[in-house]
Amino acid sequence: MNADELRWFLALAKTEQVTAAAHELYLSQPTLSRALARLERELGAPLFDRDGRRLRLNQYGRILREHAGRALAELDTARRRIDALTDPDTGLVRLAFLHSFGAWLVPDLLREYRARAPRVRFALSQDVAEVVVASLREGHADLALTSPRPDGDDLAWHPVHSERLCLAVPPDHPLATQRRVPLASVAAEPFIVLRADTGLRRITDQLCRDAGFEPTVALDSSDLQTVRALVGAGLGIAIVPEPHAPEPHATDEPAGPAYLTLTDAGAGRTIGLCWVAQRPLSPPVVAFRDHVEGWARLSLPR
Template sequence: MEIRELQWFAALAESQHVTAAAERLNISQPTLSRAIARLERRVGVPLFDRHQNRLRLNKYGEVFRAHALRAIGEIDGAEQRIASLVDPDRGTVALGFLHSYGTWLVPGLLAGYRAIAPATRFELRGAAADTVVDDVRRGRLDLGLTSPRPAGDDLDWTPLQQEPLCLLVPTGHRLARRRAVEAAELADEDFLALQPVYGLRQVADRLCAGAGYAPRVIMECTELSTLRELVAAGLGVAVVPIKGSPSGTGDRAVAVPLKDPQAQRTIGLINPLGGPRAAAVVRFYDYVRSTAHASDV
C-alpha cells in the first residue's frame, strides 16, 4: 500500500466525486479508480457506495479514512522532523500564545527571528491560557507564550518579561481623571472580565484577592477587544494590559495605571519538561529566551 494511494483515497473521500478528485490530484480518472480498487481488494470490502457518477463513503470507508489520515499525518510529521534535523532553518514550529500577545509580542518575535532564519515555518494558535498549556502538555504545540505560570512540574517555564496592567474605565467614571489607583479602591465596582480560563482573569482575580475582596464580575467574555468595548459602553471597569489600551475605543474609555506591585503579569515561555527536541524548535526556543526582558519584545 503506497502513501500516495492513501492520499488519493483521502481526496476522494472528501469530494466523493471521481472527476473532481482526479482533477484536484492532477491524475486521470482511470488511474484514481484503479488505485481505489486496489485498496478495496487489500482491505477486503468496498469503501464507497456507488451511485451513478457519485460515491458515498460507507461505514468501512469511514473507519479506513480515520486511519489513513493518521498515517498520512505521521508520515508528514516524520518528514518535517527529519528535514529540521538536516536543516534547522527549514523546520516547523507550532507556537501557541494568549490572544492578546498576537497584537504585539508574537509579531515582534517572529519579525526578529525571520531576519535570521527566514525559511522556518510557523503554525500559530492563539487561545486561552489553559488551552495553550494543555496543548503543550499533549504535544499539539511545541512552545507556548502564556501567563501566569502554569501549575504542576511537568513543564519548563522561562519568564521573559513583566507586562504592566491598568484599570480601564469609561470616560465619565469617577476614576477617569486619576493619575493612578489602587485595587483596594475598586471593591464596590462592577467588573467586566474574561472567562476564568484566561490568564488575565486569573491575574486580575488574584490582584483583587490581595486587596481583600472578590471582584463583582457582572459580565464575562472571551476577547480583549470585546472587553474594552463593554467598558467604553459604560457597563463597568476592567483590568487589562497597558499595551493596546484603550485600543479601538477612541475617547470613550481611559486607561488608569494601577499602583499595586501585583498589577502586572509575567509573560513566560513554556515547553515540555527537558526542552524541545526538533532542531528548528530548539533554535527558536533559544532565540526567544535570549530576548527575555528586552524592552523591544
C-alpha cells in the first residue's frame, strides 16, 4: 500500500460514501473503488461492510484508520525534516491556536518572527481547545497555543502570557459603573458561555464552583466575539479576557459590554505553547518555539 491509498482510505472512512470521498479527493469513483479493492486484497480482509451503496467501517477498517493516520503523520514529519535540513530558512511551521488568539497574540508573534526569518512559511489553524490539542497529538500541527494547560504527560508546555479575566455586563446593567466585583454577586444572573469543549468554559465553570454556585446558562457560543456582542445586547453576562484594545463600534451599533475586574482568586488564565514531547521537531519549528519562549520572558510577570 502507498501513501496515496492510505489517504484515500481515510477519506472513505470519514465519509463512508464513495461518491462523497471521490468528490473530496478529485478522483473518479471507479478509481477510488479499485484502490479500495486493492487495499482489501493486500490486507486479506474487508475494511467496510456494504449496505447497498453505503459503506460502514468495520472492525478491520477501524484498526487500519488508527494506524494509517499515525503512519501518514510520521511520513509528513519526515518530509518536513528533510525539507528543513535542505534549506532550514524556508521550512514550514504548522501552528494551531484558539480562536480568540487570532486577533492579537498570533499576529504579534508572527510579525516579530517574520521580520527575522521572512522565508519561513506558516500553516495556521484555529479552533476550540479540544480540537487544537487533538490536532497536535494527531500530527496535524507542530505547535499549539492554548489555555488552560492540556492534560497528559505526552505534551510539553511553556507558559507564554498571563491574561486577566473579567466580568462582562450589559452597558445598562446595575453593576456597569462598578470597577471591581466578586463573582458571587452575580450568581443569580443568566450567563453567556463558550461551548463545553473550550478551555475558557472549563475555567468559567471552575470559577463559578469556587464562588459557590453553578451558572445558569442562557446562551452558548463557540466564538468569544459573539459572546461579547450578546452581552452588549443585554442578553446576559459573561466571564471573558480583558480586552486588549478598545472595541470599535459603528454609530448605529449598540454599545459594547462594560468590563469589571473580578476580585476572585484564580480569575485569570495562562496561555501556553505546547508540543508533543517525544516527537522530533524540524529546525524551523524549534527556531519559532525559541522565539515564542523569548517573547514570553518579556511578557510574563517576574
